[in-house]
Amino acid sequence: MSRDSSKDRAEAKPKQPPEAQSEEDNASGTSMSIDSLRKYLAEKLGISDKDDEKEKIKILDDVSVDGIAVYIKKKNCKNIITMAGAGISTSAGIPDFRSPGSGLYDNLQKYNLPHPQAIFELDFFHENPKPFFTLAKELYPGSFKPTISHYFIKLLIEKDVLLRHYTQNIDTLERIAGIPEEKIVEAHGTFYTGHCLACRKEYQLEWMKERIFKDEVPECESKDCKGVVKPDIVFFGEALPDKFYSLIENDFKKCDLLIILGSSLVVQPFASLVDRVLDTCPRLLINREKVNNGSGIMAMFGFGAGFDFDGKNNTRDVAWIGDCDEGCQLLADKLGWGDELKKLRQTEIEKIEKAEATPVKSSM
Structure with a gap:
């Protein structure tokens, strides 16, 4: 009897102090919480959640x-x-947006914008479309080669x-x-087409180009409209094309x-x-x-x-x-x-x- 009891005591795991048990439980809970959150976000956002299952495959x-x-x-x-x-x-001569000194944003000071990105903001465009169309003349399709x-x-x-x-x-x-x-x-988006901001009538590239190169703000030709015709490029805050x-x-x-x-x-x-x-x-x-x-x-x-x-x-x-x-x-x-x-x-x-x-x- 006492031999069995001794054996039981020898095989029994030593009890951890309450603080250690609490830390272990918290760590386990945290791990489970992160894992659960990862799986939840993967499901909701449609992002792959196979990190733990990846095999080290030599692809290249x-x-x-x-x-x-x-x-x-x-x-x-x-x-x-x-x-x-x-x-x-x-290399076609079109500036990029962010290269220091030569990027498009660095060269917009002459348009007196509140900040460089404003030229592509819809609210600013509604208020003053002229700077955008002045810039558009410089960048207009047909002036450059692929x-x-x-x-x-x-x-x-x-x-x-x-x-x-x-x-x-x-x-x-x-x-x-x-x-x-x-x-x-x-x-x-693209310069290839444009739409009137008021009535949504569509206009083609050559129609817009003719007016932009005359230093005009393109206006809708529909009767009693006179809305500004904006090229179908995506401004900040606008939805991307379907x-x-x-x-x-x-x-x-x-x-x-x-x-x-x-x-x-x-x-x-x-x-x-x-x-x-x-x-x-x-x-x-x-x-x-x-x-x-x-x-x-x-x-x-x-x-x-x-x-x-x-x-x-x-x-x-x-x-x-x-x-x-x-x-x-x-x-x-x-x-x-x-x-x-x-x-x-x-x-x-x-x-x-x-x-x-x-x-x-x-x-x-």
Whole structure:
């Protein structure tokens, strides 16, 4: 009896002090709370919650542009998505928004704005549309020609490997390069069309251009209207186009390679698209600096939070730092498409210049 009792006592776990038990319970409760919150947010926001289930899969043989080229060939990619910012148009002569000293926001002092972003704010536009249209004349589509980066995107279409091109740009250079409308999602709108703010009548690019180049504020021609006609670009506080929201869900699930070109990825919801692809999808950034290199509160909860360029387990995120045209040409060279890309741009630019030199026939 006493032997059994001794054995029971020997096998019994020592009781913890009440304080230790309380700390253990609190830690367990906190862990459960964070896990529950993570799962709840994942369900509500539609964000992947597979952080604990991820297997360490080697996605790229080499985390470099060479590795991306090998992947495209080996995996026979058919659903590449490109995402573009102002960096693909700077070599065409169009300033980007944020480059110190040369960015658009740095060059707006002459318009006497309360702050640089005001030129793209709807309230300020209603109050004084003139500064916007003065700037629009400088940036208007038709004054610039597409770059190597634009024709790289077109080449992906010709190779039948591009699913969609998402762009933040409003310069319409993708359209000028010949990228079909069904392949383009102009997330921040376009100059291609405009609408009267009063009656919503639609106007086309050439109609608006004629008035803007006369230094006029375009006014609706509907009887008794005279509302201001605003190009269909997205101002701060406006909703993104329906096409953006209708396509992102299916597109990014299908994506087998994501290429981001010349974007600072600071404007939402566009920037969040990089986290919509599957965990097995490689992501290539071609830009003048690394951006969106994962951190922040979302990472605390185990959600996607940008790129993992410098992570020790990274096998899918590649950053090529430099000029977009050079990066696109390099990737084309690695794929054996380099000469084809150069010839494509040369041929297409010659067509544009020939069309510009041809006198417009009178309708009379």
